[in-house]
Amino acid sequence: MTELLRVADLSVTYGSGAPSVNRISFTVGEGSVVALLGANGAGKSSIMKAVSGLTPSSGAVLFNGQDIGALPARARVAKGIVYVPEGREIVGELTVRENLILGGYQKAAAERKRRIDMVLDLFPEIAEKVDRQAWRLSGGEQQMLAIGRGLVADPKLLLLDEPSLGLAPLLVRRVFDRLATIREESELAIVLVEQNLAVTMRLCDELHFLRGGRIVGHRRAEDLKDEAARQQAIDAYLGAAA
């Protein structure tokens, strides 16, 4: 599998405190799904923001072999690194369609329209409400819009930050069904940040366990197929925090 993203010795420090992310390294292959698991404060979102250029970091971030550490967020979006943040971060006053246009802001008009149509096909729930202001959508629909907005940008690497957060189990399943569809139908690579191991297992190829800003363990998804192995991994790497 060709390597798409290489993160090496990445550290993120806010203010003068201890680093939130401390010299972590991992790789993501083309078309693969890598999960970062950990409790609150483990540094998962900081890694995502650092990779997408939204927070300063040290260490190396290589995308398609090119060092992108000095590039601003918009240049990384242009290269195909798209972040879907925790808490959705949709623009509530804009309509669903306008949010999707925002997602494809860097695309030419025809390409943007094609990709918006594709996203609306993928998420019929929001297609019905395309001219409605985004804040009027339900939580699940807002999450679909956030993912859809990311997909309009035509990403090569999608950074998905806790897509299950705050959603009812049924909606989580629906969102992950769509992500599975996207995975089957495209060569899109995904870095998935989650606290919920059960839903993560549906999608990912490999998992990194984080604690205190460090990667404390790594497993292939196929090694965690049975419940006992999963529980063992949680106990070993995340401990009581999980």
Place this chain on the structure above:
Amino acid sequence: MSFWDSLLYDLFPLIWSGMITGCLYALGALGLVMIFKCSKVVNFSHGNVAGLTAFLVYGLSSGMLMSLSWGAAVLVALLGAIAIAFLIYSIISPLVFESDLTSTIATLGFGLIAQGVTLLIFGADIVALDLPIPRFAVSVLGLLVTGYDLTVLAVAVVTIGALFMVIDHTKLGIAFRAISENPFAAEVCGLNLRSVHYFAWITASILGVVGALLIVPTTFLSVTTVATFMLQAFAAAVIGGFASLPGALVGGILVGVLMNLFTFYVSPEYSSTFLLAVILVALNIFPNGILQRVGGSRV
């Protein structure tokens, strides 16, 4: 004079002329609100920079600096206003992303610089800027409508209409609204926040120049004329909620009408005090602006 006569000969003309002046306040207020909405900076240099460009039109068309035609002078002044807005934002943009308060205070400094440059180049004299506005007056249902009124109305409708068209129906407008509400989301989508800030600052400067040039024919041009006019625009922006473009428009017209009525029926001496009282009352009753609506969010 009967009640109806008073209504016909005093109140309606006062409301009409208040609306005309209010359109100009709205132009100024829209500029202030555009800048505040997307970059969270209260631009205190707005009035003095618009005043400088009004003087530039005077200097370029009167022979003081050059003897250009009126149209060419306005064009050069508009380009000058755009350049000044570009320069001011370029200098304060590092501050904008660090502290709203610091960048707001910086605009006070730029306002003083603009005022100083105006005094340095054009002096402290009061001058007349005679724009080629059609001079006629017709009576419509007893209301005296002048060429100036119709010019202001036409320019305001076209300018504000074009602005709302861009904000509501273009990709740039979507970016402006997105950055105004959620700059993080806009950045996540790959938008260049600075580019959209430039759009807001430059558009605001154009609105300021248009407002300044149209208010000057009703008075003389001095170094404080436009800055004083922008105080009314500031009040309009506050009444409109300072973060609402339609609110700025309604606030401008409201300030124009109320100021006119107070000046005529009560006293011109206390019009500024009255304006302050209107702001205080509006802020107490509508802290988020007169057009505040019940919104919400779902999680």
